[in-house]
Amino acid sequence: MRPTFSIIFFTVMSGAGYGLWILMALASLLIWPERPPGNGMAEVAWPNLLPCGLAAGFLLVSCGLVSSLGHLGQPQRAWRALSQWRTSWLSREGIAAILTYLPVIGIGSAIFHDGRMPVDAMTGGDPLAALWMSSEMRTVASILLLAGSVATILCTANIYACLKPVRAWHNRHVVAGYLLIGIYSGALVAWALAALPQGQIVDLRVLPVLVAVFAFATALLKHRYWRFIDHDPASSTADATGLGSLGNVRSFEQPHTQENYLTHEMGFRLARKHSRKLRTICLIAGFALPALLALLGLAWPSLSAPAAWLALIGGMSGIFVERWLFFAEAKHTVMLYYGARNAD
Amino acid sequence: MTGLPPPAARKLGLVIDLDTCVGCHACAVACKEWNEGGAFGPLPDQDPYGAEPHGVWFNRVHTYEVQGFGPSSAGSACKLAASAPSQGAPTHPESRPSTGERPVIPDPANAMSVHFPRSCLHCETPACVTVCPTGASYKRAEDGIVLVDEDKCIGCQLCAWACPYGAREFSAKRGVMQKCTLCVDRIYNETLDEADRQPACVMACPTRARHFGDLGDPQSKVSELVAERGGYALMPELGYKPVNRYLPPRPRRAGGTKPETRPAAEPIDTAQMSPLLRWVDRVLSR
Ligand code: SF4
Numbered sequence A: 001m002r003p004t005f006s007i008i009f010f011t012v013m014s015g016a017g018y019g020l021w022i023l024m025a026l027a028s029l030l031i032w033p034e035r036p037p038g039n040g041m042a043e044v045a046w047p048n049l050l051p052c053g054l055a056a057g058f059l060l061v062s063c064g065l066v067s068s069l070g071h072l073g074q075p076q077r078a079w080r081a082l083s084q085w086r087t088s089w090l091s092r093e094g095i096a097a098i099l100t101y102l103p104v105i106g107i108g109s110a111i112f113h114d115g116r117m118p119v120d121a122m123t124g125g126d127p128l129a130a131l132w133m134s135s136e137m138r139t140v141a142s143i144l145l146l147a148g149s150v151a152t153i154l155c156t157a158n159i160y161a162c163l164k165p166v167r168a169w170h171n172r173h174v175v176a177g178y179l180l181i182g183i184y185s186g187a188l189v190a191w192a193l194a195a196l197p198q199g200q201i202v203d204l205r206v207l208p209v210l211v212a213v214f215a216f217a218t219a220l221l222k223h224r225y226w227r228f229i230d231h232d233p234a235s236s237t238a239d240a241t242g243l244g245s246l247g248n249v250r251s252f253e254q255p256h257t258q259e260n261y262l263t264h265e266m267g268f269r270l271a272r273k274h275s276r277k278l279r280t281i282c283l284i285a286g287f288a289l290p291a292l293l294a295l296l297g298l299a300w301p302s303l304s305a306p307a308a309w310l311a312l313i314g315g316m317s318g319i320f321v322e323r324w325l326f327f328a329e330a331k332h333t334v335m336l337y338y339g340a341r342n343a344d
Numbered sequence B: 001m002t003g004l005p006p007p008a009a010r011k012l013g014l015v016i017d018l019d020t021c022v023g024c025h026a027c028a029v030a031c032k033e034w035n036e037g038g039a040f041g042p043l044p045d046q047d048p049y050g051a052e053p054h055g056v057w058f059n060r061v062h063t064y065e066v067q068g069f070g071p072s073s074a075g076s077a078c079k080l081a082a083s084a085p086s087q088g089a090p091t092h093p094e095s096r097p098s099t100g101e102r103p104v105i106p107d108p109a110n111a112m113s114v115h116f117p118r119s120c121l122h123c124e125t126p127a128c129v130t131v132c133p134t135g136a137s138y139k140r141a142e143d144g145i146v147l148v149d150e151d152k153c154i155g156c157q158l159c160a161w162a163c164p165y166g167a168r169e170f171s172a173k174r175g176v177m178q179k180c181t182l183c184v185d186r187i188y189n190e191t192l193d194e195a196d197r198q199p200a201c202v203m204a205c206p207t208r209a210r211h212f213g214d215l216g217d218p219q220s221k222v223s224e225l226v227a228e229r230g231g232y233a234l235m236p237e238l239g240y241k242p243v244n245r246y247l248p249p250r251p252r253r254a255g256g257t258k259p260e261t262r263p264a265a266e267p268i269d270t271a272q273m274s275p276l277l278r279w280v281d282r283v284l285s286r
């Protein structure tokens, strides 16, 4: 399948954004309630990891969504894509993406408001009463954010996983892969943000640990995925045409002498020629390097800031290569009619 | 709505005879003409009259070389093709001698070229409809024709990915997806003569290799043809339940590959003939 830049950019960027939001929602759920009420303001002081993370996620997700419109032939009609959620994962994705903005805007504006509240507003009366969001509301909003982000990633993955003609997509590795890579890239961004000069996260160690763990898990999954797609059960022009009972079938003459939409879009071969090298690059830059840097950051906390940013750059480049391969290596059954062996 | 309609009794579709198709592309050209050209309309292709024209074809005709199996397997293969039930048994991996399972003995005597028109099969459970986010892609409840509403389509191209048969093509010129309509604007068109209410490709085929009808009605001509000739569906294992059927090439007639025998020469008494005829005989006998 032809790797289209707008779709690769969209899935990587919005994946990272939703991964980041998942982590922020978890942080908001797990860390916030533990703060004693009086100290609440320390957590929401601006700038801080939570607002930074929500804002960065907002940027990533929005850039991704805008770029996905670039792929459409009639982008001005994009609103129609929200109508068929009963059957279409693409439609569900659009709805989930829009709904997930709501809790982000809620939590974000509450943090923004409360964090800038003058300290004297706290001294008189009940400080918590002055906050925009009660802790229960914040819990609800965080749960919604978590659910929305997970749901959107699952919808994105299922757009591909439900396509039977593309074996490299229609398998159980795909959904797990999108979710893991989303959270992993979110962790990379979160770690880099926490390493900013003003990043005041209480316990920085949890982020490099997350990066290392998810790098390992994702690399393992990708390895299994690649092994799966490399073991193609033989399918051939004979299967596609149903002429196999009469003899070996070979494409003798194509319908047209020129490339057409189908061969252009679904007959992309270059990636499979170089797939070994690209997979190695992806594994080393995307997963091994960030994992090592995370361990480095844990061992020598003073090195943690450069390590985090290097890990982000390496990791995201590796993920772009991974996503490029995800499209470019995939084979579509229609190419069997054009004489491909194993739909290449 | 991209939900599929409940299974209907009427299933309009095509039956394509791979035995008689000669690969002339008349169907593809007639289709292009009816659907894209119109009476005076321009071809909505990119660079239509230039060096690199690029556009949508609803119907594309492939040509395959079938190598042919040796005598031992050819018999069973032909039997299989002739007796196959209409649900596409010849394509089923178990029922087909495949290159992986047993050594194939190629036999040039059984070789043939097969011309293979490929267009939308108007599947009964097509994912090209259910994946569509806008409802532009839909299946008609009354006759099962699968259509794209070009005023709703956003050109996301997901349906083209979802079709295993390559029946949908994106028109860069129009920014929307296009596909075979089964000439829905002909088959119900009361301004046309009754006999002309058929898809353009069916009308154009010079060898009558294309048949149009209701495959949901077991008494219809097309259903009978499918039953008689062992018509099959393409890649039924994918579960899209195509409506269109392909009729397999018929087995070769016995003796077709024997060396040609010339009629025995009759004895002629040249002395009896006129000088002119004798001269003709001498010239022609050289
Ligand atoms: S052949 Fe393709 S486009 Fe036509 S109905 Fe089946 S899946 Fe859809």
Ligand code: SF4
Binding pocket: B131, B132, B133, B134, B135, B136, B137, B148, B152, B153, B154, B155, B156, B157, B158, B159, B160, B176, B177
């Ligand atoms: S390209 Fe058009 S018809 Fe196809 S899935 Fe997208 S919106 Fe639907």
